[in-house]
Amino acid sequence: MSRLLSLPDPQALSIRAKALVFEDPASQALLAKVERVAASDATVLITGETGTGKELIARHVHTSSGRQGPFLAVNCGAFSDTMIEAELFGHEAGAYTGATQARAGWFEAANQGTLFLDEVGDLPMSMQVKLLRVLQERQVVRLGSRKSTAIDVRLVAATNVDLARAVEAGHFRRDLFYRLNIASLHLPPLAQRPLDILALAHHFIAIYAQRLGLSNVRLSQAAQAQLLAHHWPGNIRELENVIHCALIVGKGAEIQADALSLRGAIAPAPALPEGPVAVAASAPASSSQDGADGTALLRQSLRLLFEQGPAELFTHVERELVTAAYEACHFNQVHTSELLGISRNVLRTHLKRFGLLSERGVRRLHIDANGHAAPAKAWPI
Ligand SMILES: Nc1ncnc2c1ncn2[C@@H]1O[C@H](COP(=O)(O)OP(=O)(O)OP(=O)(O)O)[C@@H](O)[C@H]1O
């Protein structure tokens, strides 16, 4: 039996989905586990590739938990190393230059509710130890204060990097990993839950057709076959974008295969067994397979670019380098900065410069006791 699950007050959610689709047996098993886990107060670690629905599942854990406080989502990669402590734990007036008034952090703000720490693998080591202490003691101390405040917060963390491997590679504290991983929910890639593909496609058609003023839109047989055959490196988000785009470019009531822009899909980022070091180490191995040397290939590409003469060549090359490294590291800032051999702060400057941080910024969503969500607010990053 398939399950379509309605989320409360969908109009006010910052994300687009009105409901969660669970058609494939793998997804239904996951949903059953989510509902079991939600009932407890256990900290939850949600893992899965980009676009598999981690944030939606985090919200579902909160709404199914019966907790009366808000659901707050914070992206750990969105703050500089110096700001993150004040953001999470709050600060007193005068705690640092510019802190004119005292302010509660995310933990205090999420009291009696759920705090969703997205991209938890991006937390700097210095913060990991502080987070561990908060989880153990269930109290926070604002920056610049000596007083601790008791908190009743359910923590849900998510990551699209393999934290167990990050632990082995020395990028993530083992004790914090165990503390976060009390209940784990793994979201399989879309390609491993094939029965979800068409169900989700129809779900997105219904949403976007209504928004575009279209009615009775169908998928041709060939389009269905193409959707089923695609490997979906961007998972559900990619499928959503493909359907939205097909509805915009398609003509008539039937979506044809050629309206699906699947060819331009980005190849899946390579798995990072031991963080960026492994990428660097694996490069010569793969290049020796095809007999090519990375630097020689790069020089060849550069010569081609010199001939083509794109505008602002230097910036163009920088953007390509930063983007490719960020994708290869599954958008993990710590790993990317190590791969590139630059500090995380310098990396963040480049990510902002190239617009790679904006979409992954901080989102704060407040769900009140009646399950109503306040309008999302984008925070400057
Ligand atoms: N089961 C589902 N049913 C309907 N829509 C879904 C489902 N899962 C995910 N989506 C949609 O797919 C998109 C990606 O979901 P979400 O943002 O939760 O993924 P994510 O795993 O957090 O991605 P990332 O790692 O890139 O942050 C969203 O637009 C969401 O609405």
Ligand SMILES: [Mg+2]
């Ligand atoms: Mg997410």
